[in-house]
Amino acid sequence: MSNTGRLEHIGVTVADMERALDFLTILGFVTQSRFTPFDPGAVAGITRLDGAKVREIAYVARDAYHFELLEYEAPERAIGLRQPCDAGYFHFALHVDDLDAVQAQLGSCAPPHRVQRGPAKGQRATYVYGPDGLTVELIEKPGGD
Numbered sequence: 001m002s003n004t005g006r007l008e009h010i011g012v013t014v015a016d017m018e019r020a021l022d023f024l025t026i027l028g029f030v031t032q033s034r035f036t037p038f039d040p041g042a043v044a045g046i047t048r049l050d051g052a053k054v055r056e057i058a059y060v061a062r063d064a065y066h067f068e069l070l071e072y073e074a075p076e077r078a079i080g081l082r083q084p085c086d087a088g089y090f091h092f093a094l095h096v097d098d099l100d101a102v103q104a105q106l107g108s109c110a111p112p113h114r115v116q117r118g119p120a121k122g123q124r125a126t127y128v129y130g131p132d133g134l135t136v137e138l139i140e141k142p143g144g145d
Helices: 017-024 041-045 099-106
Strands: 010-014 032-036 052-061 064-072 089-095 124-129 137-142
Touching: 017 032, 017 052, 017 064, 032 137, 041 052, 089 099, 099 124, 099 137
Parallel strands: 010 064, 089 137
Antiparallel strands: 032 052, 052 064, 124 137
16 A cells, blocks of 8 residues: 555543553553543544544553543443454553563463463463453563563
């Protein structure tokens, strides 16, 4: 595609902005801005979702990665969590120096898996599940690389 630009951001819908921001702050994200939509009709127009209304938008960043968090007011949201094997499931991965320390900050998490073979041999990794099913893979490379 010759007219493609750089990646602008990745949008994630959350049910509770405060809870999502608390989780991402533990993982080293910084809130860059928070606001209510300037043009209330824009969300419905952009998403083509009738009656869509966003309560709040926040932009967070870590390293060179930027996320747009959206907390919708309407329409009523479907309840239910997706599984990693479901089509369209989304996760992002973060390198951490001390996986055990990050897990301790987050509370109870599954023990990390140590990769036994291949190019990632020796690395430890695990998925952590934040608010609304937000999935983050934490990766600790051997020797703290």
